[in-house]
Amino acid sequence: MTAFLDSIGYGQWILHALVVLPLLGVVPVLLGPEASAKRTALLVTSLELILSLGLWWALDPGRGTLQLVSNTPWIPGWGISYRVGIDGISLVMVLLTTLLMPISVLGSWRYITRQERGFYALMLALLTGLVGVFIALDLFVFYIFFEIMLIPMYFIIGIWGGPNRLYAAIKFFIYTMAGSLLMLVAIVVLVWRVQAVTGYLSFSYDHLLTNAGAVGPLAPWLFAAFAVAFAIKVPIFPFHTWLPDAHVEAPTAGSVLLAAVMLKIGTYGFLRFAVPFFPQVALSPTVSRIVVVLAVIGIVYGALVAMVQPDIKKLVAYSSVSHLGFVMLGIWGGTVQSVQGSLMIMISHGISTGALFLLIGMIYERRHTREIADYGGIARVVPVFSLIFTVVVLSSIGLPGLNGFVGEFLVLLGSFSAYPLATVIATTGVIFAAAYLLWALQRMIYNRLDKPENERLSDLNGRELALMTPLLIGIVWLGLYPEPVLRRMEPATRRYLQLTQPGAAAPVAAAGPTIEVRP
């Protein structure tokens, strides 16, 4: 496989192709007839998925450095280049994105019934933004992609959303915007301070990473700006209240991508930028304590609030707050196990929560309600739906053997030595997760079938089965044999730990350059 990829020069063009292809796809979607918009979008996103799969082999799994790097000067006067590249962490995030995008398009097949051209064009633009965020190695470029993905999502919620969509969309937009503006200020100050010391004006990631120490006493402020921007995205308690509103109002595809991919940009931002730039601040006892406490609050609080939600989509939204709390705990746990665990949760949560939102969308299309109390006993009517729903719920509550367990286990195991008490409290999350999801499961698909409206529900059709299948395979595969994924991420994880804990591992300089530019 590697030889074949080399022969077509895959490494040279793939990252550009992944960014450009969806944008090119916008043209036929907008110009073509309304009815074929979704087919075109499916074609483009599927092509994107197929193209992206080669990254699995193109990346050298033995090295933790950023690879396939390409650098194109963009605004030389300001030190801005179009600079992209990936490591094991970016790899899995990009693949998660490209996998979920065609699935989301398929999941919107019947859900989106008006202004289809606009919807699918925005979906493609969103894809560009999402891929770009995970491969950008220039902070200005990162910021641009960060904003690019915000705007399509704003419209997707605001136009195709539920009754209260405008409130939700504006809340989502202002919240994220406030964070990203703070981040922009921090980026500019960082670049400016680094230039003052090194005499070299550049937004390049590796240049800033090497010289971020130049900010001196400003470091806590800059870290705080980055941290708030990413904390909103994660979201960390108490910055989370935009999420339930956005999820409830968003159409299925919006919810899927929001939960599965966009939340991960927050944790990715911590791993890629906020912590490595300012490790002395980020991992200082005070900041660590704050983050770990907020993470644990998120885990328990999110689970408890999820338990009492009457709306199934809101329940899943709060469960995300809980799951992402585990990710934050793992990042600050500071061991190979805990960080690897965080990355596994980022993938697993993407698959499981994505699948949950898709299933909720399917049943919503049939019944037009998200109230848990409106269902009950439907296992008899829609057995296949109920079976798949049960499997996905079990994966979400972390049943060992399915995907959710691996990440949670590694996070908790790896964080225990640094934060024993916080880890033990976080572990109670497994009890609450069982409580809120099994309770919801029971009220929806078990119990007596007492609503006549539910008696004639149709079970999943071929399209719906087809779009769930890859997710179900992922749930079982990552649960029983996550080893290939873990192996590809581990070098990047080690690299991250070397950067952030110079005392714990070999010094950074000895570990070689962060970025390798391909000849």
Place this chain on the structure above:
Amino acid sequence: MIASRWVWLAVALPLAGFLVNGALALRRAPATRAVSIVGPGVLLAAFAVSIGVFAGLLGRPPHEPHIVTLWPWMTAGALRIDLAFQVDQLSAVMLLVVTGVGSLIHLFSVGYMREDPGYARYFAYLNLFVVFMLVLVLGANFPVLFIGWEGVGLCSYLLIGFWFTEEANANAGKKAFIMNRIGDFGVLVAMFFLWRELGTLNFAEIAARAPGALEQGGTIVTLITLFIFLGCTGKSAQIPLYTWLPDAMAGPTPVSALIHAATMVTAGVYLVVRTNVLFAMAPLSSAVVAGIGALTAIFAATIALRQYDIKKVLAYSTVSQLGYMFLAVGSAAFAGGIFHLATHAFFKALLFLGAGSVIHAMHHAYHATHSHEDAQDMRNMGGLREHMPVTFWLMAIATLAIAGIPPLSGFFSKDEILASAFARGAEMPIYYVYYALGVLAALLTAFYMARLMTMTFLGPNRTGDEERRHLHEAPWIMTGPLLVLGILSAIGGVINLPAFVGGRHALESWLEPVTAAGAAFARVELPHGTTELLLVGGAVLVGVVGLVLGYRATLGRRVATAREAPEEAGLARVLNRKYYVDEIYDAAVVRPVVWLSRVVLWKGVDQGLVDGAAVNGTAKLSRGLGWLGSRVQTGQVGLYVVLFLVGALWILRAVIR
């Protein structure tokens, strides 16, 4: 004789059965024939594999467990967890019990469940349960055991709620899963400790490293073992997490026999034996284990005295007997715990299946007459011996066995437990109290079993005149497995005969390689000579007295049918209502947590504080500021000039200073 490396077949066969039956369950057309062949067939095949593996172990040097690695599961840094099975003396015994008793119960189910519309789904779940149970007992490390540990909980959840359209059943399943999860929390925390302290989660390495790395009787090893035991209280239904098991009787009766009596609920006992070195190093924890076991034994036995649902009596009996097993392993009698685990699997599976046979007959009788009486209430039974003689005599054997009457299996295993607790008393006097509780529980056990048998099978029949004519013995596919279990219940004691009857403690020496690590720290020397004989005699006497009292107390009273029976009063009512523990948990834990979540956290913190005050407050504030700003824009140039001048002067002042 099969090489150990083929042990995965024992897991793969039921897994294949699960997939086939699961696929059949999704079809609309019933496939009763195929399910009846595949469901029990894969189990019998797995049993054959287990016998082969066991036989293969007989010829091997005893001190090296055979590790069968399938593939690497989770690796990160120094952590390396393989999906690996461990074949040794302990797992081989468990393998035989699970697949052997499992096969019988699968066969029984063919008769019991054949007419159920969910027949294929039932066997799919049952096969899957066996898969997880085998993973549990074969896992070579904690996380693989945990796959099985949670997996059996899942199957238990699915099978308790098998008839899920009844809300009570679905509730019972959910309750079982969540209470088990509270226990699983303990197992997880124990794993974190072990990884931090020992750097491994493999059982073999834990046994090797713990003596060197942990301080004997120290805080760490005590904490680890208490967290493990928390898991055991969930899975094996001990105080305080036992309340799910009686509710679990909502599932089909063969499920109660397999999962909630013979196999899954004994997993906690297995886990303590598997990690015996840790418990042996923590005498305080062992005392807690034995104490909780003894307390549960007596507590559950008192509740069983006043239950009328035949399955509820057996459920509390199971809780009580599991308490005995923990009393054993808490007294460092690890082999004794496994011994009782095995004999209990025989006689309790027999009792449950016998009860199933009775319920089957009662149900048919009521069904034939379109009557809506309770088919499980013993007050509606009586005199069934005439109609179901095979079931009666086989259940009578099991009753004598559980009451500890020689020479039946339960006599030997229970006797060994009581003797071990007594022997431990020499070192820690608290164990004498445990011993006394154990003896008292034995009296109650004999009593409630005699009551159950008398109420069900003896005296006048209370089923109803019309219904009585429809009562009949179960078909051979159901009585056949009962017969095999009857033989095992009678002679099962031979696997570990004590010296006073000329035995050589065969099971104990067989398990020696596994328990050797713990034996280095804590070892129980069973009493000999006169003391031994006195203890044995006392235990037998207690059993006989209990049986006689239970029989006479029940037969002497007129029993009213369930419909006519008056409400219980006084102490009987407290026992009948199970000391109101469920109500107390509900009021003290469930309701407060839901209230906290809904009123305080969601409505209060989330909607009120964070969203209402902070987020929307900020929005209101900025709108207010905007309004103020807009007031200034009056369009009158004069005001602008004034403002400009004020601002300019202010800046000027700042610059000059």
